[in-house]
Amino acid sequence: MKRLKFRQYIRTCILLFALSTVLWNCQKEDEHVHDADQEVAVNKNSTLTKVSFDDVLNRNSISSKEFGIKSKNEALSKKTSDTRSLQLVSNMGVQKHYKDYNIYVFLMERTDTRDNYSYNLVVEEFQGTIKKFIYKYPLDRSEDIEFTELGNHVPGNSDKSISGKPPVQVYVDTPLGGGCTKRYVYNVTPCPCVQHIDPNVCTCFVRPNWVYSGGPYISCPANYDYLLLNNPAPNPDLDLDTSVSTSDEFGCIRNSEGYTECPAPEENPNAQTEPGNPLPVIENPNVIAEALDLTNEQRLWLDQLENMNKKWEIGEFLLDYKYTVQYDNAQILARIAIGDWMIDPNYKIDLNESFLSPYKIDLSLITPTPWSPDADKTKIVCIYNKITKSPKFKSLFLDTFGDSENLNVRFRLVDNLASGANAETEANLQRHPVTQEVIGYTGLISINRANLVGRSAYSIARTIIHESLHAYLTVKQYKCGGTSLDILNDTEFGELINLYHSTACALQGDHEFMYDFLVPTISEILKEIRDDFVPANHQVSAESYTHFIDETNPSGSTVAWNWNDFYKYFSQMGLHKSDAFQFEVFPETSPKYQNFLKYNTVGNNDFSKDCN
Amino acid sequence: MKYVIICLVFFSVNLHLHSQNIEETHRNNEVLFLLHSGKNGNYHSKWISKRSKGMRATIRYNYYVVNKNDTLSNDVRITLRYSHYDDFDSQNSDRPVPYFKVNKSFLKRNKDIIITLDTMEKMGYSKTKELMQEAKTIYLIDATENTKKEITIKQVRYSFLSIE
Structure with a gap:
């Protein structure tokens, strides 16, 4: 009997283990199946791939002659004065596949003359039949798009054109x-x-x-x-x-x-025209290269770029501003974007959004839109708006960049920065073509999305203040104007900061200057905005901490939270690579460094992460 | 007898699968287990500060990772910070950071996946830093808190001074 019971027990044991093992494995497989389904669901609508013109001909079993393409010699011999002559820019084009449709687009250019149009050969393939169109896009948007359907690929009939297609x-x-x-x-x-x-x-x-x-x-x-x-x-x-x-x-x-x-909108200013009137453009990559005065390396990258969406985006963006006073700035941003894409092809930047803002301090790249909601962007804009309440920040940053035509700052949010920094500020200087004197400045402040996780809103605010001061210091360094600092006149300011840059280690010039002159300024701004970022109960919690080292008597009892010490050490975050900081605060075991860490731990982690 | 053997085989298969699962998680950098001596030494240190009464002390566990193949850099320190609460919101609603005791056999069973100073030195500073940055959750075992039967596992956060 005992033996029977033991056997039953063993059987149950085996059954349970086997069951748990099978269930565990099945669960893992299900997850994979689910992932695969999702991928199909995302990609099932359409695909965009690179294609050669020869592939299109082979796929439809037609020769280039039957298609209507003439050889160079034929084209030259049959050319008449009243016909325009177009040639394919490249054998490579783009294929869009959607359900039963294949659409191929190839860039074309006129060989006889240059005009203010961009041309595309568009081939539509549907259920074994193909249609061919020439799309003509006016670059200045003064006319509608004109498209001509080319005749069937019957020999001798290939030049017959049928214009238009009802919208x-x-x-x-x-x-x-x-x-x-x-x-x-x-x-x-x-x-x-x-x-x-x-x-x-x-x-x-x-x-x-x-x-x-x-x-x-x-x-x-x-x-x-x-x-x-x-x-x-x-x-x-x-x-x-x-x-x-x-x-x-x-x-x-x-x-x-x-x-x-009702009357048409032109006659009726109160009526809304919605949606807008977007005009499609495909910009020839060579035109982009010339417009941006790209280096050979950049031109090569652009020529080899497989992602036509990016080419199109750059071309359309430049065209948007081609005939405006902002074209210089648009070129700068396009060059920056190309540089970024060369380093990281997946780098996300929306060129069009960046120029929609009318402000000299451009927040469009960090502003969420209804079709691109983004919690991080919402938070950054909220934080920025709260910082602007600080009178000190307003006097230094807003008054410097907000009122000047030549001084611009643009904020953007990037997925990651190669340096791992919380944020970086890139300076683009505009120089006078003859004297080479600096006459304008465009700063690009990149905020690292990867480093936003787990940080308090107050800490992100400090980063934005820090980067804004980088932009401000560059303006002062090149004596481009901007608000003066109380403690220095503009000439002294410019000379002093140049001196700091000439003697400091790479990238630390601004930080050395900030440590010596701007810590009180940053502290003052942090003090002015504290209540907007730190809820009252968090302030009480911080004030209950008593683990700070008494710097006048390090071996004595620890001391309580001190807001002035907090502002000082919180302002110094980001300056810790400077010689001044290393000399004053290091080594790691020093009371100052320990307090620096303790105050920053609270400032970065403990305060509210939300911005409301 | 043969049932006992079959039972043991299933048991060991199950354990093996479980172990594989943890290894997989480690490879994906989702969860890391670290062992710290809990003492101050040449290449490791522990800084304790008692923030206020009624809260466990905040501890910074430092590893100084030196590898001859690493590119020269001033940064060699990897810091993991334990704090009773993640932030003031957690403190006010009394949601402490995970802190629990398990049987000491955990150390033996998971010795292959527990990261020590030796492991870090083999990987080098850069790879260790990358691993810490990409991990979703990091648990640390402080050797000085081990008892005969139990060890304490606490959740820590990778702490670094980011440049700006």
Whole structure:
């Protein structure tokens, strides 16, 4: 009996272990399957790949002659004065695959002359048939896009062209409440890739073209007095069955179908035109290289760049500002972006967003948008806005950069920095072409997203103050203006900081100067903004700490929290590589260094991580 | 008898799988287990500060990682900080940092994955730093807190002075 019981016990034991092992393994496999499904779901809509023109011909079993491409000699012999001559810039193009569609786009250029257009050969492949188009994009946006469908690939008939393709009519409806709807009508030329019409979701390199056609038309349920929308007083002259003029301030009329028609936006400044009128452009990489005066290395990188979206982004961005006074700054940002992408192809920067801000202190790169919500960006902007409440920060930073045409600062958030720093400030100087004198400055403050994790908002604020002072010091170093410091006149300031830079170790010039002259300034700013970042109960908790070393009597009892010491040591974070800090505060076992660590541990980690 | 053998085989297979799982986690840098002597020495140190009454002391565990293959650098120190609470919010709502005792056999069973000063020296400063930065959770065992039967495992945070 005992033996039977033992056997049963052993069996149960084996069953349980086997079951646990099987379940454990099954669970792991399920996770992998789930991941794979997700990947398919993300990528199933469309793919973008590089393709050669020869591949397109081979895939459709047609020769280049049948396609309509002439050899160079043929083109020269048949050329007439009234025909434009286009050639492919490269054998390589881009393929967009979507459901049953394949769209190929190749860059083209005119060989006979240079004009203010960009040309693309667009080949649409659908269920064994192909259509060929030449898209012509006016670079100055003064005209609509013109596209010509090329004839079938029948020998002898390849030059026959059919112009135009009816755009799609798109209604944009906005609910107004009470069952009423406001409608705008647009004629939209879809992008050639996958016939997208929505510019905000189109990931295609050629964007759809929206042209205003009519609206706003306001429609309401039959029993609703539509005039209440704009005019609370009922209109006795209103005849709902026919089109009549009304006393509506927008000059709208209601037609027999129940729609209210209003004048076009050009005639009606109060009406909104939504969405905008984006114009697609593909910029030839050579044009980008020339526009940016790139180095050979940068040109090579651009030529070999497989990601056409990036090329398109740079080209479109430059074009946006080509005829504006901001073109110089746009070129600087594009050059910076290319430099960053060369180092890290996955580096994220949205060129278009960066220039939307009208401010000299540009926060557009760290400002979240409805289509790109970002908790880190929201937090950074919140922190920045709170810092600007400090009168001291305002006088040094905002007054220096906010009022000057030549001094600019742009903030951005990057996924990581190679140096591992919390943030970096890059200086771009603008020099007079003849005298080489510095006449302008654009600072780019990069905040490291990887180092935001677990840090208090107050600590991030200190980093922003620190980087802003780097920008300020460069302006003073080159005597470009800016607010003066109380303790130094501008000439002394410029000379002194140059002296610091000439004698300090690499990258430490500003830090040496900050340690000697600006710790009180940073402390003052930190003091002014403390209550916006540190909740009252956190202040009480900090004040209850009693583990700080008495620097006048290190072997005696420890002492309580002291806010002035906190501001001093918290301001010194980031300066710890400077000789001044190493000389004054080191070695590691010194009371000063221990207090530096203790105060910074609280400042960086313990205070609130939220910014509200 | 054969049932006993089968049972033991299943048991050891299960243990092996469990061990593989931890190794996998280590490789992915998600969870690290560190062993510190808990004493001050040439290449390791421990700084204790008692912040206030009723809270366990804040301890900074330092390793000074020197490897002849590392590029010359002033930085050799790897610091892990233990604090009773993560921040004031955790303190006010009394959510302490994980701190627990386990059987001493944990050390033997996991000796392959527990990182010591020797392990760090073999990896070098740069790789050790990378490992610490990428880890999601780091647990530390302070050898001076071990008893005959139990060891204390506490969650620590990698602490570094970032440049700006």
